[in-house]
Amino acid sequence: MTAGGSTPDRDLPIAEMGVVQSAGSSSPIPEATLARLPVYMRSLVEMADEGISTVSSRQLADLAGVNAAKVRKDLSHLGAHGKRGVGYDVDRLLAEIGGALGGSLTPVVIVGAGNLGRALSRYDGFMAGGFPVVAVVDSDRSLEGREISGVSITHVDHMDGVVRATGSRLGIVATPAHAAQEAVDRLVAAGLRSILNFAPAVVSVPPGVQLRKVDLATELQILGYYEHVRTSSEAPEQAVG
Amino acid sequence: MTAGGSTPDRDLPIAEMGVVQSAGSSSPIPEATLARLPVYMRSLVEMADEGISTVSSRQLADLAGVNAAKVRKDLSHLGAHGKRGVGYDVDRLLAEIGGALGGSLTPVVIVGAGNLGRALSRYDGFMAGGFPVVAVVDSDRSLEGREISGVSITHVDHMDGVVRATGSRLGIVATPAHAAQEAVDRLVAAGLRSILNFAPAVVSVPPGVQLRKVDLATELQILGYYEHVRTSSEAPEQAVG
DNA sequence: ATGCGCTTGTGCGCTCGATCACAGGTCACC
DNA sequence: GGTGACCTGTGATCGAGCGCACAAGCGCAT
Numbered sequence: 001m002t003a004g005g006s007t008p009d010r011d012l013p014i015a016e017m018g019v020v021q022s023a024g025s026s027s028p029i030p031e032a033t034l035a036r037l038p039v040y041m042r043s044l045v046e047m048a049d050e051g052i053s054t055v056s057s058r059q060l061a062d063l064a065g066v067n068a069a070k071v072r073k074d075l076s077h078l079g080a081h082g083k084r085g086v087g088y089d090v091d092r093l094l095a096e097i098g099g100a101l102g103g104s105l106t107p108v109v110i111v112g113a114g115n116l117g118r119a120l121s122r123y124d125g126f127m128a129g130g131f132p133v134v135a136v137v138d139s140d141r142s143l144e145g146r147e148i149s150g151v152s153i154t155h156v157d158h159m160d161g162v163v164r165a166t167g168s169r170l171g172i173v174a175t176p177a178h179a180a181q182e183a184v185d186r187l188v189a190a191g192l193r194s195i196l197n198f199a200p201a202v203v204s205v206p207p208g209v210q211l212r213k214v215d216l217a218t219e220l221q222i223l224g225y226y227e228h229v230r231t232s233s234e235a236p237e238q239a240v241g
Numbered sequence: 242m243t244a245g246g247s248t249p250d251r252d253l254p255i256a257e258m259g260v261v262q263s264a265g266s267s268s269p270i271p272e273a274t275l276a277r278l279p280v281y282m283r284s285l286v287e288m289a290d291e292g293i294s295t296v297s298s299r300q301l302a303d304l305a306g307v308n309a310a311k312v313r314k315d316l317s318h319l320g321a322h323g324k325r326g327v328g329y330d331v332d333r334l335l336a337e338i339g340g341a342l343g344g345s346l347t348p349v350v351i352v353g354a355g356n357l358g359r360a361l362s363r364y365d366g367f368m369a370g371g372f373p374v375v376a377v378v379d380s381d382r383s384l385e386g387r388e389i390s391g392v393s394i395t396h397v398d399h400m401d402g403v404v405r406a407t408g409s410r411l412g413i414v415a416t417p418a419h420a421a422q423e424a425v426d427r428l429v430a431a432g433l434r435s436i437l438n439f440a441p442a443v444v445s446v447p448p449g450v451q452l453r454k455v456d457l458a459t460e461l462q463i464l465g466y467y468e469h470v471r472t473s474s475e476a477p478e479q480a481v482g
Numbered sequence: 483a484t485g486c487g488c489t490t491g492t493g494c495g496c497t498c499g500a501t502c503a504c505a506g507g508t509c510a511c512c
Numbered sequence: 513g514g515t516g517a518c519c520t521g522t523g524a525t526c527g528a529g530c531g532c533a534c535a536a537g538c539g540c541a542t
Contacts (some may be wrong), residue, residue: 032529034466038459039443042418056489065443069531072490084490085538101462102469108461119360120457125441129458131465169468170461177283193471194464200366202280202306210467212460216361217370218279219453220349220411221342223435224372225275226451227410228343230434273499297519310501310522317521325520326508 029100033074037097038129039064040071044094056087105130109168109192111183113138113146113153116198117174121148134166139179156186163190170194177201184211270341274315278338279370280305281312285335297328346371350409350433352424354379354387354394357439358415362389375407380420397427404431411435418442425452 029037043063047055057075061068075088078096082088108131110117120126121133136148137156146153154162162168171187173180173195180199187195194210197203200218205211270278284304288296298316302309316329319337323329349372351358361367362374377389378397387394395403403409412428414421414436421440428436435451438444441459446452 029466030529031463034463035459038456038462042441043443058489063443065445067531069492069533070529073492073530076491082490083538084536085488085540087489100466102465106461106465106468115360115363119356122356123457125458126461129462131458131461169472170464172461194468196460196464200283202284202304204306210464212464214455214457214460215279216364216455217366217372218276219437219455220347220367220372220413221279221370222272222275223411223437223451223453224343224347225270225341227347227435231410271499299519308501309519310503311499313520314500314522323520324508325506326518328519 029077033077036064036066036070036074037101039066040074041094041097041101044090044097048090048094053090054087055090055093057082060088102130105132106170107132107134107166107168108170108172109133109135109137109159109163109166109187110172110174111137111156111159111187112173112175112179112199113140113143113148114174114176117172118148120172120174120198121151131170135162135168137162139175156183159186160190163187163192168192170196173197173199173203175199270318274318277305277307277311277315278342280307281315282335282338282342285331285338289331289335294331295328296331296334298323301329343371346373347411348373348375348407348409349411349413350374350376350378350400350404350407350428351413351415352378352397352400352428353414353416353420353440354381354384354389355415355417358413359389361413361415361439362392372411376403376409378403380416397424400427401431404428404433409433411437414438414440414444416440 040060043060044055046063056068057071058068061071064071072082075082075093078100080088080093080096082093108126110121110133113121113136117136117138121136126133133149133151135154136151137154137159138144139156141155143153144155169192171184171190171192171194173183173187175183177200180197180201181203183199184195184197184203184205188205188209193208195205195212197211197213198216200215203211281301284301285296287304297309298312299309302312305312313323316323316334319341321329321334321337323334349367351362351374354362354377358377358379362377367374374390374392376395377392378395378400379385380397382396384394385396410433412425412431412433412435414424414428416424418440419442421438421442422444424440425436425438425444425446429446429450434449436446436453438452438454439457441456444452
């Protein structure tokens with residue numbers, strides 16, 4: 001592929017991060033499906049709690065706010081076999097989704113004990129989802145030793161030891177933008193391969209490391225755009241009286 | 242359901258929410274582009290601070306971590322005209338992106354003063370991005386009057402008045418899952434048309450209301466999947482020494 | 483036992499976004 | 513003034529995901 005010296009507009013390579021290839025063992029679940037599985041899971045847990053044992057794609061679709069065909073196609077990726085004319089077994093479905101997503105507990109380390117870091121450390125949803133926060137590190141030595149919901153803050157210089165001692169497998173970056181790249185680098189150096197970045201900064205990771213981004217300000221700006229468009233187009237009609 | 246006799250798999254209608262149609266006045270910027278504009282903006286601000294006055298699509302692409310062609314196509318949606326052979330004028334580009342995204346300040350109201358709500362209220366990135374948090378409401382009366390970074394908490398029953406008094410245009414839902422739908426309903430009733438939901442729940446809104454979702458637990462579960470896949474495929478080689 | 487209604491699983495066409503490649507325009511330098 | 517290096521804007525191609533529609537399967541009522 002254009003090996004020689006041509007390539008007019010070649011741009012930067014950019015480590016592909018669409019779908020992790022890894023050793024394709026069992027299931028290459030598409031990203032879009034992956035993002036919906038947790039939503040299905042929550043609905044299924046509720047149903048299980050209510051004693052419901054069977055669910056149709058349509059019911060699940062309503063609860064999850066998506067299309068029924070999409071639900072079926074999503075579940076087909078799990079090798080989940082529902083019964084035609086009946087539906088899916090709630091418990092079995094829960095087990096299958098749970099199995100696909102990793103099942104057991106996955107410990108998390110959070111970098112940055114500022115507003116956001118502290119809030120995330122205390123966020124019940126993580127623990128409930130099987131992601132206990134087992135470590136919090138920060139670059140501020142004055143925070144060292146302070147406790148957040150049972151976890152004491154460690155200095156970032158000791159990250160390697162903390163990650164090893166706690167068995168952390170997922171890293172969350174909740175630092176200011178200017179510290180994000182270093183935080184990520186340190187997490188990678190400590191052996192982590194999956195990182196969630198909350199800092200409003202573009203960071204790069206070596207190939208093989210999964211990096212996802214949650215950009216709070218950007219989300220608001222997107223909403224702001226629609227709000228802006230709406231008000232702009234409504235303004236002319238506003239002054240009626 | 243299944244009222245009529247036809248429509249084999251008709252499923253629910255689901256209020257379209259792909260691209261807001263509104264009165265298509267000036268620019269139907271695609272979602273994907275929209276999500277990148279704030280990233281470009283941050284890079285451009287940095288460049289402007291450094292006194293750089295011109296930028297090529299390639300440079301901007303490097304800073305934003307994307308493809309140069311994508312940058313050009315994105316910017317073309319703004320009617321942004323760079324000079325061939327030269328690049329884009331940084332200041333002008335900033336003005337154009339800012340204009341497209343809404344420009345001026347857009348006040349935000351946050352529902353839910355728990356861990357997450359408080360953290361978001363204090364999040365500098367919002368203010369910096371032009372989204373000052375002007376109101377925080379909660380259903381817990383014991384929090385009433387307490388201050389968070391200059392804003393005092395109001396009871397949710399007074400939401401209408403607070404929204405009107407503060408001129409809030411964007412709503413953020415940071416409640417527990419079970420309270421999310423009601424929070425959204427109240428925001429809509431108060432006249433807001435753009436809502437960002439942090440609660441891990443599926444909520445529905447009437448047509449014409451923009452609803453975006455940030456699902457923290459889901460993000461972790463997606464990472465957990467990749468981590469799971471990776472470790473599963475590496476496990477066989479693990480037991481050596 | 484048999485028919486009928488309900489539900490799954492999936493092939494198909496469509497839309498959207500990403501990337502490539504190139505023609506057209508601009509500037510600097512000689 | 514001419515030439516070459518550089519950069520933008522965009523048409524074309526490609527792939528992913530979505531929704532539809534339907535054939536195949538299952539269970540209940542009779």
